[in-house]
Amino acid sequence: MAHQRGGSTVEAVKEPHSVSLKVLRLSRPSLSVQHPLPLPTPGASPPDSPNTFPASSESLAYPSAKNDAFILSPLLTLPPAFGSAYVGETFSCTLCANNEVLPGSVSAKVISNVRIEAEMKIPSSSTPISLILVPQTEKEEEAEKGKEHGVDLEPGQSLQKVVNFDLKEEGSHVLAVTVTYSETTATSGRIRTFRKLYQFVCKGCMVVRTKTGALPSMGEKGRRWALEAQLENCGEETITLDMVVLETKEGFKSQGINWEIIGEGEQMDRPVLMPGDVQQVCFLVEEVIDDEGSGPEPTDGRLVFGILSLGWRGPMGNRGFLSTGALGARLK
Amino acid sequence: MESSSGGSTPKRHSRHGSSGRALPRRSTRGPLDINESPISPSSGPTTPSTLTHNPSSLLSPTASQYATPRIPSPAIGSNLSNITSPSFRTARTTLSPSRSTLSTNSQKDFTFLLRPEIYHPLTLLDVPPPFRVASTQPDPSSPLEDLIAQGHLRSAAIKAAQLLTSPGLNTSDHEQIFNLIYTRLSCLTLCNQTTLASQEVKALEDLNSGYYRNDHDGTHLVPWELRVLAVRLQGMGFNDARRGIMGYYDLAREARLTLTGLKKKRKVGAEGDENGKLGDDIKMWETRLEELGIRVAGALIEMEDLEGATRFLATFKPSSDEKRQELEVRKALLWLCLGDVEAARKCISALSTNGEQDHERKVILALAHTADSDFDSAVEVWEELVASEGLEKGEMAMCKQNLGVCLLYLGKMDEARKILETLTDERNSFHALTFNLSTIYELCTERSRALKIGLAEKVAGMQEEDGKKVGWEKVNGDFKL
Structure with a gap:
């Protein structure tokens, strides 16, 4: 993300968190660009010529049999960078909470009830706008009334959510994400939470x-x-x-x-x-x-x-x- | 540090100072400089100049780092233009016919393309660790053909440069020289070293120059492939994208002239044995001309004139129904890139709804859904394509890869990861696949580096298995390392 502010831990726990949060701005995927080498001329090279020319198929974005000299291919690539955010666009972002407990580790921590909440702070208002996270899992839908249940994560598992937000103002926006989870060991259990802030500037287009x-x-x-x-x-x-x-x-x-x-x-x-x-x-x-x-x-x-x-x-x-x-x- | 190096002459600073060395100096400015002043009188009157010269010595070495000393000197260029007369063929044959009959191709000297300083050394800095393992490297003595056949393109690029600069090479054997140069440049572009290639290609200078032509019949001594490749690379090397477009037009003019000549010949000539060969030639030049057109569109897109590219593609007059459909697919991709999804949809409305054309149509359709941010519909079409029969292997890999990407947008990262990993199991290693999978790895753990290295090891392993072209040359960027 454009700029990540130092994560502020709500709890004063020194022990590292068992759950990590990763984010990626989901701008549209782009078409892969290719620079095809000159196509072999049909029947031009005599068969005894040394085969020291790499095949033009090697220069394609994917091993296509079509061997097209065109620069654009239909292959999709995920956004490589945050890019620019403009007024009038919809800002999309994916949030992933990951259980970082090593499988088979001695601590045997169990991570359950993982929840992600996200808010957007906009320039014109001091109250952040809370964002809707999609998709909802069945369990979450059931628990909607109580607002208590999150998702249980096995070691190495992730909870992925997507947020969308219509950008309407120029200036500094802050996406604030809070992750809450229960960490249970054989002897103890506690609810832990942390919050991360991602700041970006929205410009007029x-x-x-x-x-x-x-x-x-x-x-x-x-x-x-x-x-x-x-x-x-x-x-x-x-x-x-x-x-x-x-x-x-x-x-x-x-x-x-x-x-x-x-x-x-x-x-x-x-x-x-x-x-x-x-x-x-x-x-x-x-x-x-x-x-x-x-x-x-x-x-x-x-x-x-x-x-x-x-x-x-x-x-x-x-x-x-x-x-x-x-x-x-x-x-x- | 200051006191020890301060004793040496300031000249040395400016000559050898690299950015790495200059930076710590800058950060210690202020207090240290004051401390230095009591010592400075001992080194005599040079020291004050050390201080004043410092800012410039900070700047100049970094600048000279980029401007590599290996850029061909202008002396060679002027030399070349001295050899070649501007009005090449006619002038020479009319002025000195006796000499032209004597001079054969073999007498043309291409030493200026064989200078070792043209060919840069390749560093391993950008190559991921798993690809540097000695066991995966080919035997340096293997012949060039083998290196190419096995997909060791990096080594092939190095080998080609070695052969070009070896003393044993006949400086007038143009066929071998140009073949080697093509191998060198094309392999560089395939190893993510296009920038290097764009510097090395400058040595060829003006490929339209008469010096590159046979004095007898005016045929070009440089293989067509190299002339086409050099256009884009020289455009980059001379930092002039328009030059690239002009270069393609120059080649297209030649292709047209040749075509006209050949067609005239066919008309005049008797319908003898020659006709078959003539027909093949005509076909070949038509293909070349068409390819040049597509490359001009590509050059416009590369210089970010997408609108110009759409206008240019609109001028195409495809000769057959098949070509027309190919063109519509290209136009659709361009419209999507530009963001005009409706125009893209319009392009494919003409495509048939069965067979291979239906596949192409659906691919564009799925991309159009993606552009509309309707990932549910996109996934549906990709799934339909993946389940369909008769999809060629590479196209199948593309569809699966795109399905994986779209699933990520729907919050189905686990499924996406599984699909992309399965593709690597099936020995696919193209850039978008490894890049996208690495992005997913970054999303799903803090310890993504281990996963990315693991992926790189997997791809590096692909190279060995049957010794044939499986792995492509990889750089750190392919795995986000």
Whole structure:
């Protein structure tokens, strides 16, 4: 993980814990890259030529018979590092509590009732948010009411959980994990617990700038505006814009005039934003005149159209989602 | 330390100072430097300069460590361009026809590729301990062919360099020289030493130069494989990814010209015995041209221009139905990488739902589920694939491996571990497998190092068993060691 704070032991026990906690951020697995050697030219080499060229199959990501010269293979690799965390993404992480008692050791400690709890501390609040751990085992489901039972672990066994958390704020986040377990020997038994903190920084990935301009109205139809927005990828990864929608309030309707409008026989090309790229989008906003002939009323000299929602996909389909605050036009 | 080395001249510091030596000095700055000053007058007027020179001597040795002294000197380059006239073939034949008839290939001298300083020594630093055991190492006197056949690619790389720099080599035997260079460079890339290869490949300089051509008929003296391999490596070596793309286009131009020539010949020539050979040649050049196209896409992806790569792949016009499906699979992989899962799904909608094509379709489908973070559905498809018949052995290993990875995301680490371990039992040792399994080992115990070493030992053992290519050359990174 990005940064692990010194584990603070709740109990003042000097004896090392019999259970360890290991974590891994579960970003999407990636496709393995291969750099295939030049393919042998069919029938080009005379049979008596010395066989000193390593076979190009040796350079493939896995022993495939296809011998493709393409750089991407369908083989999945687990994330090698923590990477960057961005606002709008879902943070996933796996937590493993492992019984570290050596099999057949003299101490003969029995580890039972192992439980993991996780909380996320976010910048805007001093109260941490407790996280749901998946998957639930049958035993845990049964014990849900009493909240007493954990899982018994044989030496070398692990309890694995996955947590998901939607990142909504920029700044320092702390994932706090508490492991509680019972340690029983022939003569004694006790409940032990420890807590580990993992800190990481969440950055913004998308900067949205908007501008509203009044358009000449068309006869009786009411006022019209053009709402323009610049979407900047300020992260470090290439993203594909999935959707950009202006969610209008009552009294307004809007129409996107962006990439989703395609001519006949054309394919929709979703905009790809490399780091630093900016995409301009535009929406046509019209006020809806009701039967009595009145439109939406301004508040504090300002008309609020609605909010802009945007969704994107990062590498390997990693999803991001963001909504802006209220957007509108100031009336003069 | 300060007082003993302080007596020697500051020059020595700057020449031999390595980062390892420079660092402790830096940390003792301050109090020690003050202590040093009473001693300094004894060593005369040089000492004040020791202090002032220190910062620079800290920096310069580390810099020179990276810029290896073995980089070919510019003198050789200028030498080469002196030999080769820019307008190579026509100029030479028209100006001095008598000389060109005399000069045969064997008279071209390639000594500049045989200098020992081109070929770097390979260290064992990055090789996991179980692979360093003497018993697993091949006999150094075994011929190159055997080393290659047995998968001892590291040793083969070393052997090739030895042969290239041995005095017995005929400096104008271009066939042998280029074959050895190809062996050397390709083996380096297979031993995770691509950076080294990208430095060594610089010695070849401009492979389009006329010097590399036969003076009689203009045929290239360098095997096609080496020319293709050199493009990417030189792009890396000269730190210019675009050069790589240009290099492939240069080769593609040549392939096109050759193809046009061959096709013309076929049209004009009588339908005699030659036709069979001609047809084979045409096929060969078509394959080469197609491969170059795929390599350009790869180069774009490597320089992280994924969008450019999608646009480039969209320009392909596959010649057959089979090729079209292959192309769709590649496009789908690229879309997935870019994150446009819908576009990836669209690519496979055209694939048939039976036979091998169905396998390919399902692989992409499972990957698309993965990209959607729908690991339950992904696992379902992988399981279906693993249970299906007619899956080729390597593809089966890939599907099982991916199934294991997806299970981890569902909190089923034990199952995942079992699947990956079974794959290593079946003598699979590809990078993603050992890397992923090592990651799982790191998750499931504090004592993961022992498990990872155990895995490395297992893979090292695979090499010996039947002496044939089983194990691939491994580095510490393969086992997260």
